[in-house]
Amino acid sequence: MARTAIRARLLDFAADPTHAASAVRDVEDGLLLIENGRILARGDYGPLAGALNETDTVMDYTGCMLMPGFIDAHTHFAQLDVIASAAGGLLDWLARCTYPVEARFADFDVCRDAAGFFLDELAANGTTSACVLGTVHAQSVDALFAEAQARGVRLVAGKCLMDRNCPEPLRDEAAAGVRESWELARRWHGKGRLSYAVTPRFAASSSERQLRLAGELAAARPDLYVLSHLAETEEEVAWVRELFPRARSYLDVYDTVGLVREGSVFAHCIWLDATDRLRLAQTRATAAVCPSANLFLGSGAFDFRAAIDAGMALALGTDIGAGQSLSMLATMRAAHDVARSRGVPLRAAQLFYWATRGAAEALGWHGRVGALESGYEADLVVLDPAATPLLARRAAAARSAEELLFALMILGDDRAVRETFIAGLPSKKRRSAAASKLSDSALRAREIAQRFKGRMQPTPKGEATKR
Numbered sequence: 232m233a234r235t236a237i238r239a240r241l242l243d244f245a246a247d248p249t250h251a252a253s254a255v256r257d258v259e260d261g262l263l264l265i266e267n268g269r270i271l272a273r274g275d276y277g278p279l280a281g282a283l284n285e286t287d288t289v290m291d292y293t294g295c296m297l298m299p300g301f302i303d304a305h306t307h308f309a310q311l312d313v314i315a316s317a318a319g320g321l322l323d324w325l326a327r328c329t330y331p332v333e334a335r336f337a338d339f340d341v342c343r344d345a346a347g348f349f350l351d352e353l354a355a356n357g358t359t360s361a362c363v364l365g366t367v368h369a370q371s372v373d374a375l376f377a378e379a380q381a382r383g384v385r386l387v388a389g390k391c392l393m394d395r396n397c398p399e400p401l402r403d404e405a406a407a408g409v410r411e412s413w414e415l416a417r418r419w420h421g422k423g424r425l426s427y428a429v430t431p432r433f434a435a436s437s438s439e440r441q442l443r444l445a446g447e448l449a450a451a452r453p454d455l456y457v458l459s460h461l462a463e464t465e466e467e468v469a470w471v472r473e474l475f476p477r478a479r480s481y482l483d484v485y486d487t488v489g490l491v492r493e494g495s496v497f498a499h500c501i502w503l504d505a506t507d508r509l510r511l512a513q514t515r516a517t518a519a520v521c522p523s524a525n526l527f528l529g530s531g532a533f534d535f536r537a538a539i540d541a542g543m544a545l546a547l548g549t550d551i552g553a554g555q556s557l558s559m560l561a562t563m564r565a566a567h568d569v570a571r572s573r574g575v576p577l578r579a580a581q582l583f584y585w586a587t588r589g590a591a592e593a594l595g596w597h598g599r600v601g602a603l604e605s606g607y608e609a610d611l612v613v614l615d616p617a618a619t620p621l622l623a624r625r626a627a628a629a630r631s632a633e634e635l636l637f638a639l640m641i642l643g644d645d646r647a648v649r650e651t652f653i654a655g656l657p658s659k660k661r662r663s664a665a666a667s668k669l670s671d672s673a674l675r676a677r678e679i680a681q682r683f684k685g686r687m688q689p690t691p692k693g694e695a696t697k698r
């Protein structure tokens with residue numbers, strides 16, 4: 232049986248470093264042995280290298296760190312074309328920038344093209360698993376799952392349920408939307424590494440009836456995930472209070488219909504009170520903290536101290552396209568900065584934990600991904616601390632693994648990702664192959680840019696503008 236051995240500095244977490252400093256596992260000159268997409272053994276290079284066969288392939292990443300692949304706990308694959316769009320705030324951004332782009336996903340070719348591009352970008356950023364919102368169109372999730380299946384990516388995804396307060400082309404009907412969700416779950420849930428999520432977009436875009444039907448689906452299928460947004464901005468929270476006057480809080484809107492439970496992943500969770508935090512902790516629902524998006528839209532600063540004290544399960548999300556980068560390193564950096572702005576100094580180990588093992592455990596993947604342990608699936612990222620001159624200079628002065636992680640998180644991005652392994656297979660180079668053969672969307676973008684450039688060039692006096 233062909234086996235792959237990776238030589239590098241091995242770094243992962245035995246437990247949550249928030250509560251145990253000794254949770255960081257660091258093997259400076261390590262070897263990880265992989266067979267059939269799973270980790271067979273880990274340890275010091277010396278003793279393990281002696282046990283290698285002649286037929287084993289050894290990949291030498293000496294000088295790099297080998298970690299569990301990153302997990303993006305909340306993002307939108309259909310919003311890549313809206314990233315970096317200036318807007319007033321969440322509701323203005325949804326109406327003016329986001330919904331018009333999502334309406335294009337009525338075209339299956341658009342869905343397939345965006346799904347492929349998105350998954351290649353995840354791999355380029357060292358992200359091996361993600362919770363992803365599609366659009367209201369069921370086919371957006373079909374396209375995403377099909378592309379993920381072809382790449383062997385572990386993915387949770389769902390079609391958005393939204394039957395009110397959105398443009399007509401994006402509106403579903405309460406029962407029809409939930410019926411489509413049932414069908415998507417039947418087609419895809421549990422197929423290889425794919426899982427379906429009941430996905431009411433946010434409380435404001437679903438009627439009470441649709442939320443109730445979504446809760447019935449969740450009750451009938453406790454194995455499904457639930458993805459949604461929760462308490463992102465003050466304006467949104469006030470609107471939800473008007474729409475659901477009987478609810479105690481925004482969280483209560485979901486709770487009343489049975490959508491708050493283990494396997495529920497709520498993005499943002501900024502404007503909560505102590506009762507909400509305790510309820511999230513008690514139910515083992517996960518808060519997907521999306522600091523880059525929160526900074527971009529001016530939504531508010533997640534309260535890490537209160538969340539940790541309440542015992543909430545935490546993970547990190549890029550939340551593209553409100554988020555500014557698909558890089559989980561950039562997302563950790565934003566989380567650090569947001570926490571710092573509230574007087575909470577987060578350690579690099581905590582942030583890397585939330586992006587790896589912490590997220591895996593919150594999503595029920597204990598024993599499968601998130602750690603470098605035998606029997607785990609070989610979803611891995613190789614980080615290069617010498618990826619840029621500045622990073623190399625800073626990394627050379629680092630005296631501990633934690634200092635190195637801190638430098639990678641503050642100074643790193645996709646350039647620091649040397650390789651990404653999905654189920655033991657190197658997957659980062661797909662992007663360069665794809666880049667040389669420009670995808671449909673990239674070709675379209677280039678065409679638009681060229682046209683725009685032509686228009687911006689000054690027309691010589693007296694000469695007619697060529698069209």
Ligand code: GUN
Nearest residue numbers: 432433460463524550553
């Ligand atoms: N709330 C409802 N929909 C969205 C979305 O697409 N992005 C963000 N950031 N918040 C939302």
Ligand code: ZN
Nearest residue numbers: 307460498550
């Ligand atoms: Zn989102």
